[in-house]
Amino acid sequence: MSDFQIGLLSNVGMIAFVALSAYLLLISGSISFGQQAYFGLGAYAAGIATALWEWPLAVALGLGALLGGVGGGLVGLLTRRLHGVYFAIATLAFAEVTRVALDLWRYQRAIGGELLGPDGPNGFNGIRRAFEEGWTPQSFMILIWTLLAATLLALMLFERSRAGIAVRATGGDPVLASLLGTDVARLRVAIAAAAGAIAGLGGGLYAHLNTYIEPRLFDVMLGVHALAYGLIGGLGTALGPLIGVMIDIGILESSRLFHGWRMVVFGGLVALLLIWRPRGLLDEATVGRLRAWFYPGTRHA
Amino acid sequence: MRRVAVAACLAVLVSVASAQVPRLRVDLGCQPTEASLVFLCTVDVADPAGKAVEGVEVTLSADMPSMPMAHNVRPVKAEPVAGRPGRYQARITLEMTGEWAVRLRFDAPRPDVVVRKLDFQKDKVSPAATR
Numbered sequence: 001m002s003d004f005q006i007g008l009l010s011n012v013g014m015i016a017f018v019a020l021s022a023y024l025l026l027i028s029g030s031i032s033f034g035q036q037a038y039f040g041l042g043a044y045a046a047g048i049a050t051a052l053w054e055w056p057l058a059v060a061l062g063l064g065a066l067l068g069g070v071g072g073g074l075v076g077l078l079t080r081r082l083h084g085v086y087f088a089i090a091t092l093a094f095a096e097v098t099r100v101a102l103d104l105w106r107y108q109r110a111i112g113g114e115l116l117g118p119d120g121p122n123g124f125n126g127i128r129r130a131f132e133e134g135w136t137p138q139s140f141m142i143l144i145w146t147l148l149a150a151t152l153l154a155l156m157l158f159e160r161s162r163a164g165i166a167v168r169a170t171g172g173d174p175v176l177a178s179l180l181g182t183d184v185a186r187l188r189v190a191i192a193a194a195a196g197a198i199a200g201l202g203g204g205l206y207a208h209l210n211t212y213i214e215p216r217l218f219d220v221m222l223g224v225h226a227l228a229y230g231l232i233g234g235l236g237t238a239l240g241p242l243i244g245v246m247i248d249i250g251i252l253e254s255s256r257l258f259h260g261w262r263m264v265v266f267g268g269l270v271a272l273l274l275i276w277r278p279r280g281l282l283d284e285a286t287v288g289r290l291r292a293w294f295y296p297g298t299r300h301a
Numbered sequence: 302m303r304r305v306a307v308a309a310c311l312a313v314l315v316s317v318a319s320a321q322v323p324r325l326r327v328d329l330g331c332q333p334t335e336a337s338l339v340f341l342c343t344v345d346v347a348d349p350a351g352k353a354v355e356g357v358e359v360t361l362s363a364d365m366p367s368m369p370m371a372h373n374v375r376p377v378k379a380e381p382v383a384g385r386p387g388r389y390q391a392r393i394t395l396e397m398t399g400e401w402a403v404r405l406r407f408d409a410p411r412p413d414v415v416v417r418k419l420d421f422q423k424d425k426v427s428p429a430a431t432r
Contacts, residue, residue, distance in 0.1 A: 004373065011370040015371075125416055131413065134412075211414045212404070221368055
């Protein structure tokens, strides 16, 4: 495998974490423009843990996911009564507050004669733990995809569970779900926390693969893309966001088919799909048909 | 429990040992070429005492901070410049002008990663402004 292919697959895997995070909120009926904030929190937390506190990589990645989850849960708690555009604006506002706060934050220590740590807008350089521990780009790509596969599997199992069905019911009609006994507010807080944790895990991986992060990486552009991937790939299955990432990064970007026009093509594709298939390529109806085709005679919720 | 404690101690020792290895001094400069969006990058590598280091294996790639993970620049291996010990060059093809974080991955003489932010324009390349 060439360096280019390894880099491409690693990027697809890492951005899929943010896309999955946005997807989880989408199926619960909430549109978030702020999942990049948890990706950023995870990246900074995991980076600080290894570069400054010299924690093992696995523990640092866990801390990134935890901080993303706590951030997501807190925002979910504060916005549990908000819906539609109000929720979307609140998430965007939180993400921008986080980014600006990281822009102002300096926390540096001398490690091995070198000043390391977040330096406001100048970023955070030297998150080299993965390379110091002997991770090659290829083995790190395998780590990314292993964690992504585990997350996807967990999400798919969750969606088949009672709680997963309640999430989809809440996304379809929160009033009806509430009348059927679902504690909609509590469910939304839990989903926001889980979505934040997924994004935070992706952020920790990103920080250690790139060894450099800065607040500008986590601006609204990343959040909008994450949202769009779910809408392109489809909201019928957790594989949808991954398909969305593969279409954009894996095909449009890597092939250089449209050169500088890629973003225009991508925006047009999102607009077209929103008209033609508002819930993406693999929407609930398509997934239902596919399941019936693969497992004839089985009834699905 | 004892195994966990031993593993934790080893991890700390490894990290402390790796942190104490003196790092190479790396200078990166790029300039536009006649081809559109192709830039010639020069990497100067010296040891902590300032002596040029030969036999370096370094690969250059780049990511755009304003659009992370959205651009996949093809990584290129830098080649040594004849008659200039410690100097290596590579041509990198970007997708657009603007600020890029250039990543230098060293495989020899020892693994390391260095990131430098540069502002690539059609007529010149300058270090990204620090704030």
